[in-house]
Amino acid sequence: MKKQILEKLHDLEVNENITILYAVESGSRTHGYANEDSDYDIKFIYKLNDISKYLVLDNFCDVIQNEDELFDLMGWDIKKALNLHFKSNASLYEWLNSPVVYIPDEIGLFRDLPEFNRETLRHQYYGQAIKTNRKYIVGSDLRDRKIVKKTLYVIRCNMAWIELSENPPQVSDEVSEAISKLRKNYMNLTLDEIADEDLDLVHTWIEDVLNGFEKSKFKAPKRDIEDYNVRFQEIICLI
Numbered sequence: 001m002k003k004q005i006l007e008k009l010h011d012l013e014v015n016e017n018i019t020i021l022y023a024v025e026s027g028s029r030t031h032g033y034a035n036e037d038s039d040y041d042i043k044f045i046y047k048l049n050d051i052s053k054y055l056v057l058d059n060f061c062d063v064i065q066n067e068d069e070l071f072d073l074m075g076w077d078i079k080k081a082l083n084l085h086f087k088s089n090a091s092l093y094e095w096l097n098s099p100v101v102y103i104p105d106e107i108g109l110f111r112d113l114p115e116f117n118r119e120t121l122r123h124q125y126y127g128q129a130i131k132t133n134r135k136y137i138v139g140s141d142l143r144d145r146k147i148v149k150k151t152l153y154v155i156r157c158n159m160a161w162i163e164l165s166e167n168p169p170q171v172s173d174e175v176s177e178a179i180s181k182l183r184k185n186y187m188n189l190t191l192d193e194i195a196d197e198d199l200d201l202v203h204t205w206i207e208d209v210l211n212g213f214e215k216s217k218f219k220a221p222k223r224d225i226e227d228y229n230v231r232f233q234e235i236i237c238l239i
Contacts, residue, residue, distance in 0.1 A: 046076075
C-alpha cells in the first residue's frame with residue numbers, strides 16, 4: 001500500500017508542479033480504530049516549484065486536496081504550514097507526530113523555531129472536544145457508527161489535553177476498559193454488541209472531563225515572525 005500511496009503523491013507533484021516536503025498518515029489508522037471501511041487519510045506539506053508565485057500580491061490557493069474511495073489526500077503549502085506552526089496549531093502538531101511517515105522531513109522544515117506552546121494546544125484540543133460533543137453527540141443515537149466515530153474523536157482530544165496538563169485528571173481502569181471496548185467494536189463493525197453500561201460510562205466520563213477543564217487566561221510566549229520569514233525564504237531557496 002505504501003508504494004501505491006507514494007505513486008499518488010508523485011502524481012500530485014507532477015500535476016500540481018510542487019515538491020512534497022513531508023507526508024504522513026493521519027486519522028483513524030494512526031489512532032488505533034480503523035475498520036474495513038476506513039480510507040487512507042494522507043496529509044502533506046509542499047512547496048511550489050514556481051517560486052514566482054510566492055512573489056506576487058495576489059493570494060494563491062495554499063491547500064491541495066485529492067480524494068477517491070480509498071485515499072483522501074490533503075496538503076498545505078509551506079507558507080501556510082509555517083503560519084500554523086507560529087500559532088501552535090494542533091492539527092499540524094499531530095501531523096508532525098504521526099507514527100506513519102510516507103515522505104520524511106529531510107531538511108528540517110521547522111528547525112530552530114520555537115516548540116509548540118503546550119497551553120495553546122491544550123485549549124485547542126478542549127475546544128475541539130466540546131464543540132464536537134455538543135454539535136454531533138449530545139442527543140444523538142450513541143450507537144450510530146458516525147456518532148461513535150465522533151465519540152472516539154472527542155475521546156482522543158480529551159486524552160490529548162489531559163496529557164498536556166500539569167495536573168492531569170486520572171482515567172480509571174474502568175473507563176479505560178470501556179473506551180477500549182468501544183474502539184474494538186467500532187473497528188469490528190459490531191456496534192450492536194456494545195453494552196449500555198459501557199456507553200453510559202464513556203459518555204459520563206466525557207461530560208465530567210469537559211466540565212472539569214480548567215479554563216485559564218494565558219498569554220503564549222511572544223514569537224518573532226521574522227524567524228519564520230527567514231525559514232520560509234530558506235525553504236523556497238530565496239536565501
